[in-house]
Amino acid sequence: MSAHPNELAALPVTVVKGVGGKLAQTLAKLGIHTLQDLLFHLPHRYVDRTRITPIGKLRLNMAAVVQGCVVSANIQFGRRRSLACTIEDDTGSLMMRFYHFSAAQKDKLEPGTLVRCYGEPRMGTTGLEFYHPEYDIVDDPSAKPVEEALTPVYGLTEGITQPRIRKLAEQALLELKHHNPAEYLPPEVGQMFGVDSLADALRYLHAPPPDAPVEQLIAGLHPYQQRLAFEELLAHYLARQEARARAQAEASPVLRVAEQQRQAFLAQLPFTPTFAQTRVLGDINRDLQEGKPMLRMVQGDVGSGKTLVAALAALDVISAGYQVALVAPTEILAEQHFIAFSNWLEPLGFNVAWLVGKLTASKRRDTVASIAAGEVDVVVGTHALFQDDVLFASLGLAIVDEQHRFGVNQRLTLRQKSIDGTIPHQLVMTATPIPRTLAMTAYAELDYSVIDELPPGRTPVNTVLISQKRRPQVIERILAACKENKQVYWVCTLVEDSETLAAANAEETAELLKNALKDINIGLVHGRLKAAEKEAVMKAFKAGELQLLVATTVIEVGVDVPNASLMIIENPERLGLAQLHQLRGRVGRGSIASHCVMLYGDKLSMQAKERLGVMRETNDGFEIAEKDLALRGPGELLGTRQTGEMEYRLADLQRDAGMLDDIHEIGDSLCAHHPETVEKILNRWFGARREYMQA
Known part of the structure; x- marks a missing residue:
């Protein structure tokens, strides 16, 4: 039968044996709607169940398979009720602990039962413990061999288990006999990794053969993983570039430096801005004069003076007759910004207001009316600023502080807040220093500046x-x-x-x-x-x-x-x-x-x-951020685990940083010459979740 590559994206997931309407709804929560979605829902890691480790040789935080006899299984009442089951072999003992369990489960774990379990040992109150391990009761050890190959681990949602999704992946692979996945990248990308066929790569990664190189696959360094990680990072880059192009296709006010007001502002300060603050302000001023929406992130370590830079940028905007909105994630932080902006801007004749959840109904109503009437120059607030009834007469600049604390689309809602239709410039700030490798991909739609100098007089902690x-x-x-x-x-x-x-x-x-x-x-x-x-x-x-x-x-x-x-x-x-x-x-x-x-x-x-x-x-936040990225991953670092923004299946920004220059070059070429291919790549990797990539 001839191959029809494009059919993968058109075939509903229900063509896979065992997928009915209810399971299809569950898979949709994972963004899986088509056969292509299922095949590209790749294992994000593998577990090595190819050998049994003696309990006495377990290492902390190193996942392993162990086998032992149940010594006891008791319900314990501590801060949380748990089922504690102790197993032992000839080399030592181990506790399996379950916080969610049934009476039937406890009854089956009776003393003398042989159990084979897989988990990651952590230090508990009794020594090493497995928390909620996967386990099987073994009737005959010789009849139930250890796995022959690495076991894939997939991203899950409520209503589906690892064994179930592994079975679905097996069924989906059978369809590759009839439908090859289309190759969207230039041939040199495949040559770079020595990969000829995407179908071969998918088969291998969903079901590694028994002779697969264990260490290489677990490290994510197999050529098939690297080839697909390249395409995944490219998809993220393209999505961000698409968001940037869409934003910059619109016009924003041309705003020049208000020299007279700036001199008056600086004359109030008991200090001189640092060179780094002045440099970053120059970046912002160039953006504000271009006539298209500024999209700039300012990174600065704790105490580097981002608020002053934001206030000086706001000064140019309000001096030209536009309004400024500053959003902070907490009322405490919003209040500090409100006090700082009031102290700096009100002596110059500007009106600063604040809008937070704790205002009385009448005070909130008056403030909202003043903002819509243009009587307020700067509004500092929390999530309250995103509410539908908050509208600006003419919003020229939206500043979002600690922007990773906000939901995926909240930053965009500020773009529709201007009664006169003005598209505001956007300035986002973060005190979480983001490594360059992460910023180049996670925030590719933003230009970014770094305040890499602390004000004089600060003492290291x-x-x-x-x-x-x-x-x-x-x-x-x-x-x-x-x-x-x-x-x-x-x-x-x-x-x-x-x-x-x-x-x-x-x-x-x-x-x-x-x-x-x-x-x-x-x-x-x-x-x-x-x-x-x-x-x-x-x-x-x-x-x-x-x-x-x-x-x-x-x-x-x-x-x-x-x-x-x-x-x-x-x-x-x-x-x-x-x-x-x-x-x-x-x-x-x-x-x-x-x-x-x-x-x-x-x-x-x-x-x-x-x-x-x-x-x-x-005390260097950037050095610390690099270490944090290596140890915890980008979703943790940016606080985006729940937002859907940063869900990498195979790619690892730290490990794969060497690919980024090639990715940007190919991505820019595709955007310029092959927009139809860009669309296909985005659909393959994001499908119905495209909306997550718009912010």
């Missing part, structure tokens, strides 16, 4: 790692700092993604510290507090009425208390490096020497020690 066993000494250190009229943060972290548990942990810690530090005024902030309560505590801390602030990671962004010079972070091993760097940036904002104490748990893995060592060695 001295970071130390101290075991929880030395907690009493840390508390003594807090007492000494408070006696010197310095202020202190104590940050509580929790593994569980639960605001309730995090709040309870912070409350418990605050009580313990109040008992230990009876003469110290202690405040508490966590996500369960109402906005007004949280704000009252933060104001008291900023005013110096509180000496110690116990908080969850809600204080990560934007809190500016120059007198705070000591931070304690409990269990720092639970957070990513970028988040730790953001937290640490809350101290060292004045000229006094500042310290960050990372109070780690007793059982710290080698990898955790290595990660935390990075924090001790450097």
Whole structure:
């Protein structure tokens, strides 16, 4: 039968044996609607179940297959109810722990039962534990051999399991006999990787043969993986370029530097902007004069002065008679921007307002009316600015701070906010330094500038790692700092993604510290507090009425208390490096020497020690971001795991950075000469999820 390459994209997934209407609906949540979608829903990793590892030879965080007899299976009641099943072989014992389980499951795990399970050992209360491992009860070890080849692991959604999707992939591969996937890239790309056939690559990656190079596949370095990773990165680049072209096809106001107002603005400042701030401002000014929408990201480490740059950019816009919107992710950060912009711009005759959720209904109504009437020059706010009834008389510039905190399409909603139809310029800012490799792909539609210089007088924060066993000494250190009229943060972290548990942990810690530090005024902030309560505590801390602030990671962004010079972070091993760097940036904002104490748990893995060592060695946010990208992946670093923006199936921006120059060259050529091919590549990799790539 002759091959019909284009049919893959036209055939519904229901042609695959075993896919009915209900399963098709479940697959649609994964963006799988067609046979092509299913074939290109590639394994994002492999597990090695080709050999059984003796329990005594297990290594922390290294996934493995083990086999042993059940010793006991009991329900335990701790902070969370769990089923704890201990198995052992000749070399040692291991606990399998399940937080979701049934009575039938417990009954089947009776003592003496032979179990083969696959998991990743972590350190638990009893030693090494597997959390929710995949397991089988083995009746006859010789009749149930270990897997012959690597096992693929796919991205899932509720309603589908790994075994089910593996079965579907097997069925889909049978269709390749009749429908070859089309080759959209120039022949030299295949030659670069020594890959002749996309069909061969798909067959190999969904079902690696028994003689496949295990280490190479697990590392993502097999030529077939690299060929498809190249196309995936190209698809992301093309999507971003498409978004840029669409945005820049429109016209925005031509805005020149307001020299007189700028001189008056700078004359108010007790300092001179740094060279880096001046350079970045020059980039912005060139964009504002081009007559098409500016799309620029400004990266700057904690404390580098992004707010001043944003205010100077806003000055040029409002001097020309347009309005400016500044959106921040939290009310605390929005208030700080509001105070700064008011102090700088109101003496020059401009009106600054703010719009946040806590305003009374009448105050909000008046503010919204003033914005629509053009009586307000700058509006600073939170998510409240995205609401449908908030319209501007003439919006010339939208500034989004900590932009990765917002949803995929929220930044775009600001483009439709102008009553007179003006398309605003866009400036996005982040204090999370993003490695160049990540920015070149994840934000290819944005030009970007870096404020790579801290204002003079800032002192680097001295970071130390101290075991929880030395907690009493840390508390003594807090007492000494408070006696010197310095202020202190104590940050509580929790593994569980639960605001309730995090709040309870912070409350418990605050009580313990109040008992230990009876003469110290202690405040508490966590996500369960109402906005007004949280704000009252933060104001008291900023005013110096509180000496110690116990908080969850809600204080990560934007809190500016120059007198705070000591931070304690409990269990720092639970957070990513970028988040730790953001937290640490809350101290060292004045000229006094500042310290960050990372109070780690007793059982710290080698990898955790290595990660935390990075924090001790450097205060350079860009260096830390590179390490974080290597250890945690781009979705974690950018906070986009839930948004759909950064779902890479095969590509790894750190590993595959060497491809990016070729990708950009081929991508630019395709955009210029083969727009129909661009469309096909985007449909192959994003399909119905194209809307995620528009922001």
